[in-house]
Amino acid sequence: MKLAKVLYASVAATVLSAAAGKSVAQTVSVGAVLPLTGASASVGDDQRRGIELAVAQVNARNGVLGRKLQVIVEDSGGVAATALGAARKLVSVNKVPVVLGEFSSGITIPVGEYVVQQGDVHINIGSSSPQIRKIGDGSFSVIGLDDLSARFAATDVFSQKLKDVAFIAPNNSYGQGVAAEFRKRFEALGGKVSSVVLYSEGQSTYRRELQQMSRSRPQAYVYSAYGQEAATINREAYELGLNKTKWYGIYLTMCTSDTVPQAAQGQEGLEVASIGQGGKSYEDAYRQKYNEAPKSSFGSYAYDGVMVAAAAINQAGSTDPAKIRAAMRALGAYNGATGTIAFDAGGQRREQPYDKVRFDTKVVSR
């Protein structure tokens, strides 16, 4: 009995190590933690597609270090604890040198902190809270943070002669960051933010929050919310008749990805530009593979995240995380699907182009 067990164990170990050795020899693995389920599932799926396109692109051009690139995608469920479990698995079981993700700032920060503590490289592909800057050495962002987006939004709203606005965002690192930045910028311009509501995530109704905001009779509602929560907010705003006032969405494709088009009709907002130099070819590749237009702008950032990681690994000439870190810092300007990516001293994207957009059955530029 005991002997049989030992025998089994040793056979299993041999097979496993053989398999592992084989995969190490033929591929270079990178990890990603994405919200494939939960409130941001639509964006998460788009990120996954962006990663798939990037992997296909890299492997079509000889891969990395002469081997095939592979991205191991794990689901975060939109929950920080699950995301941390996934990151732990990627780092300790798959031994990946680079982890990309997540989407929500509140989840990206703990994931990033864990990855950086383990000595690996973290690439933020979708979060924009100013708190991201504090993750620490070894974390890089291919997307601009909200000090940039809030300034853009405040200027854009104020230039439309809207002086009194109400603001709603999720009560997490992202929402708190963007709310504070927006208020600061908007009031600096001379506007007034009459109410700031930070909503609890994952509720089935936000009717009361909306009613509280509407009592000050603002000239416009500025909001930013995750796909399915935004769907509830938009629907209840429609049912309360609040959609007759202007709505301005920060990251409008995120805000409207799950909303009934009827309820979002006429909204304006900003969106991270996905059409840089390489943006067109990204969109073409996306349409060819998935037979539809990109669902959000965040797929292209995931795409760029993988491309930057591949470039850094190639430049490092090794999968050693410390060497990849150094290579990331020395990368210079990289021309991706979202424009020119260059990191500042803190590893954050230096400049971020934004588009002014409008919702007219889908998000279009204005």
Place this chain on the structure above:
Amino acid sequence: MLQFLVDVLIRTSDIMLVAVGLSVVYSLVRFPNVAHVQYAMLGAFATLGLTRAGLPFALALAGSCAGIGLVAVVLNTLVFRRLLRSGSSIAMIGSLAISMILIAVVLGVAGSRPWRYAPTLSSPLQVGTTVISIDQLTSIACGVGCIGLLAVLLFRTNVGRSMRAMSSNPALAAATGVDGARVLNGITFLSGVLAALGGTMLGLTETVHVGLGSNLLLPVFAAAILGGLGNPLGAAAGALLISIAETLVTNVDFGWVVGGSDVYVPVTYVSAASFVILLVALLFKPYGIFDREVRRV
């Protein structure tokens, strides 16, 4: 003022049917059935499934109510009554286990995405500055109608009389020829129907998603306890009181306290408000405000 009334009614109809169902079954099977709120979630999904299978909404709703009623009876017979022999706290833990299993099953089958019955939104009706949607009107009408029917059932029919007899003195009721098992099954079925109806209405005004039942847990228990557990119409009144408290807390402008305007209690703290009401009420009326006969908990 009208808006306040509408808000209160919308919130009341959200929790009333489920609270009444919980209370009605408690009068016969004495343990707090935590899984009851999950019947509401299951009912909302059953209606969704049937509408997706091509049935018109009303038929789907009827099918869902019957189905959940049966589920309630089966679970009660196979699980809760057996556990209840070991004590009401054991049965409560059992119901917690059942509710976790139900959540896991729905999560596996339907995922965590919220769903809606109809792809388009109905235009809201506007009376003065008050806005209400057709779905919300439907939900309020359904809630009020069901409570009316239930009152008639309890106080004007033989079934109601037997049920009330059973709840106040089971031995005496059995001696006078009341068929205990039949009444029990009937009432359990009724509670399942009410839960499915309440869940579907909630799915109609909000969204159908897996957290629907768990979100209901606290307000529903607060309403049922406030009304006196085991007193169905008391639960309806409890739901109304909780809704008034919640709406008041979120609607009152506390600007005067800090000398500004538009200062409101964040909605996150709203359930705390209903529990303060519950606590105060229970300190003075330990068996609920509308307690009549329930003395043995």
